[in-house]
Amino acid sequence: MQIEDRLDEFESLARQVDDALSAVQKLDQTAQEAAMKLKESLEAFERYALIRLVRRMRDDPAGKNILLDAVGDPAIYALFLVHGIVKSDIRTRVFQALEQVRPYINSHGGDVELIRVENHTVFVKLHGSCSGCGMSSQTLHNLVEKTIQEHVPEIEAIEVEDEESSGGQGAFIPLSAINLGGDWIQALEYAEMVNGVPYRIHRDDIDAIIVRFNEQVSAYVNRCAHMQMPVDKGLVEGHILTCPWHGYQYDLKTGECRTVPGLRLDPVPVRLEGGSVWVRPRL
Structure with a gap:
């Protein structure tokens, strides 16, 4: 089988997973919860078995070489990355x-x-x-x-x-000295934000989610990197957001997609000033 054929098969299998997750979203809440619990249990079992397999292969010189070669396969790398067996570059x-x-x-x-x-x-x-x-x-x-x-x-x-050491102009200006009108938008009050809960801001020029984790505030375009569908209604567990449409998972602290390496939520510029959270639409 040619490399192109294997990649096509991998993409076809990935689409089947997407289609199945999409179908689950159409079920009633009880059925959805049962299906997602089954998915999580299967993934946990899969990760446990994979870790044991990898450990055994690493302990054998020949197995270690096979393992290193196998990680070069996009499908195997994606699987290992999802389960935390390999790290990003x-x-x-x-x-x-x-x-x-x-x-x-x-x-x-x-x-x-x-x-x-x-x-x-x-x-x-x-x-x-x-x-x-x-x-x-x-x-x-x-x-x-x-x-x-x-x-x-x-x-x-x-x-x-x-900037000063590199010969720049020292472009920093305290935010209090800047007129935040124009392209910056006052989104919500920082004190009203619940830790780990995404808030949606939707106006003519912006549709974004804003989330706080302790003192860190992040903002992202309200759009999954997979099919460009909104993610604000997705399930949040800890700092992981699951897209309600196809089940893609994102780390809300970094925007990185945990399902497919290389994908991520588009960041939105965000600032804190005067107790408020301000965002700026991306041009």
């Missing part, structure tokens, strides 16, 4: 780590940009020095470095550059 995990602190940095009028990852060294750039807002540039440096080290421990060095 290092750049993806660094990006996800930065997404953890981005809303906090945004709330002080700054931003962080991943430049590259090279030989286990991360190069990032800070936009804005936070002068005038009570947070020093060094504090931001420390925050970024600590977050990356916690989430990607194999990183050996982190090079943090700010």
Whole structure:
């Protein structure tokens, strides 16, 4: 069988899963809950068996080589990734780590940009020095470095550059000095947000979900990356959102799709100011 044929078969099987999950969504609530419980139980059994299989193969030199070769198959890699047996590539995990602190940095009028990852060294750039807002540039440096080290421990060095050191114009302006009218929209009051509960904001120029996890606030376009259907009515368990249409799962802290590697929810710029959460429609 040719590689193209195997990929076509893999995609066909994935569509069958989508169709089955779509059919489940049309059942009454009791039947839906029973079907989803069956799905979760099968996945848990599958993960348990896969972990035991992988451990046995890793303990055998020949099996280890076969395992490493097998992970190159897209279907096997996707299965292992869903069950947490393999990790995303290092750049993806660094990006996800930065997404953890981005809303906090945004709330002080700054931003962080991943430049590259090279030989286990991360190069990032800070936009804005936070002068005038009570947070020093060094504090931001420390925050970024600590977050990356916690989430990607194999990183050996982190090079943090700010706009001033790179010859920029020091573009940071405290948010209180900016007129938030125009393209920024006041969405809701931060104090009214329940931890882990997505809130939908739907106006002519934006349809987004906003969610808070402790001090982190994230916002995403209200659209599944699979079929572009709204996700605001999806089931949330912990920080995992399940699309109500086809069952795709997303990490609400990072936007990453746990069902299909490489997919993610589109982020929406978000800021905290004056006790309110502000979002900006993507152009």
